Amino acid sequence: MAAIPTYHYPQQGKLAVLGGGESGVGTAILARKIGFDVWVSDSGKIAEHYKTELQKAGIRYEEGAHSESEIMESDLVVKSPGIPQTVPLVQRLRAANIPVIAEIEFAAQYTHAKLICITGSNGKSTTTMLTWHILSRGGLNVGLAGNIGRSFALQVAREQYDYYVLELSSFMLDDMEHFRANVAVLLNITPDHLDRYDHKLENYIDSKFRIIRNQQPEDLFVYCADDPMTLKGLEKHQPTARTLPFSIVQRLEWGAYLNTDNEIEINIPNQDTFTMDINELSLQGKHNVYNNMASGLVAKAQELRNATMKESMGSFKNIPHRLEFVACIAGVNYINDSKATNVNAVWYALESLAPQIVLIMGGVDKGNDYEMLRDLIRTKVRAIVCIGKDNSRIYDALEEDTKIIVNSSSMRDAVEIASHLAQKGDTVLLSPACASFDWFKNFEDRGEQFKEAVMNL
Structure with missing residues (x-):
């Protein structure tokens, strides 16, 4: 420990x-x-x-x-x-x-537990929950905290866990000076919350790399070898800990990669090789292959059995508001991805779904660059229904890439419009790319209102 x-x-x-x-x-x-x-x-x-x-x-x-x-x-x-x-x-x-510090740094001083910390612009909630699920199924005494679940500090006060899986946002990392992650996972870095970082991507990259601050040689750093912003950050921030990368485009001697049989293959020194066909994963889509690789590396590093890992990765149920299936009505699937509060998360959602899609998006724009969505909008999206007070930037960026783009007056109105635009076999996807607080209390409230509106169709 x-x-x-x-x-x-x-x-x-x-x-x-x-x-x-x-x-x-x-x-x-x-x-x-x-x-x-x-x-x-x-x-x-x-x-x-x-x-x-x-x-x-x-x-x-x-x-x-x-x-x-x-x-x-x-x-x-x-x-x-x-x-x-x-x-x-x-x-x-x-x-x-x-001293002005964060809850995580404060509470970490009062536990002997091993701290497994996960950050990234996208996928961190899913990966945190998946990692906790695998470790729990493997028999470890493990808590779940950070940006998800109950307060870390409250659990330190009242529980006796041997491990914690912590989801850490860049805002949390910003307030940490002496905090040490025994296992640090960096999934990806894409422009998000740049208004908090003087609209400079390099400042945001620096914030994410605070997760490896204070690590020791016996610790572990897991990262995506396919992510250009992470690779850029590694030029400046050299890890002290052991490193295990993951990739779907290159074969790696140590780490996780996608082999020629379409299997995740995980190799860690002095342990047997883990393989799993990606079609057997409970979470589908390219982004979820990455998430499973990251969680699998963490689990393998804790010496979990291959059979336990395979069963866990095949049985996991995703978190609410992240590509959450709501209902199939009149042959149309309704998917709640309210937690997609940045453009990259929407890209992942669109990439993982088949055409045709009626996309509900909009809200409080955080300086989004919608350019990366244009190809997927052209090839997969039948129509865009906008929510939120001001969606002028969405119109400016994407109006030429879809035949239909309309405003709505409420979530109920947006769902009703989408249901009329969708055809049998289509998907209505709520994936906003924006913050929620112009119309909603938070992304959970936005997702719940979407689900309620769908069930009232």
Whole structure:
């Protein structure tokens, strides 16, 4: 098992938690257990069930504003990953030499568990869940946390896992200085959230490569050898850990690749070879071959049996809102891919489905470049139905590549329009490429409204 890292932050005194969501409440409960004088501050509203958790634990909280004078008296601040480092309060805390860290970095100091960390622009939720599924089926005592599931800090406070599989977003990685991933997985890098990175791709690449920061020679780094942005990042960020690449276009001596029999082949030093026909995978599509390769490498590195890996990779059910089958109505399949909040995720969705597709997309544009979708739009998409307040950039980019592109006034309206445009054998795909918060609370709300609208047809 991994050793507890050296403590780099205060271990007692006043601790302020910025943000009263899953991450913040879990952090507060762990901090209280350790012995900090802890309180939670949220500039918005804290959900009732989180208030109940805080009250049961005897933890003070405020909502609707930050009491900055009290926060500035803290010995340590743990902030939500959704709060940018550039906000004035965070800048003032740093100027005062008050450490501002992430939940993941805070909680990692208090567990002996081996940390398996997964990041990437696309596929990280699926790969995280798949990895957890394989390891669990293999008999390991493993928790699931990070950007998915219950708070990592809460589990460290209340559970005794030997392993954690952590989904880490770039926002989470940005707040980490001393955190060490025993196993780091980098799936891919495509332009996303560039508004948070001064619209510079190189800044976003640097953020993703923070996952290998502090790794040691005995650790492991798994990465995609086919991804150009990852290869570019490797020119600057040299791994200290052992490396295992994966590829579907080249044969690799060590790592995972697609052999001439259309099988995933995994080779790790001093272990027997694993092979599995890609047609036997429960998740289909080229992007899911990559996801299975990454998860398979992690599992093989933990010395799981080939039979267990094959059974797990053949039985896994995908997460909600990621290429989730909803219904077949009048011969038309309805697929919920609400979690596709960037252009690359939409590309993966379109690539994995057969023509003809009625695509529902749109929302809060994060500086998207739709150029990479044009070929798939031309060859696979019958029509585009736009959701969201302003879809002018979608029109500008894709209007010439599809015969039909229309606006809608609500998710229900979008689904009704799509159902009229679709023909028997078609697929209606919700894959927005954009953030959700102009019409919806979050991508889950968007996906649930889509599913409800489909079932009401």
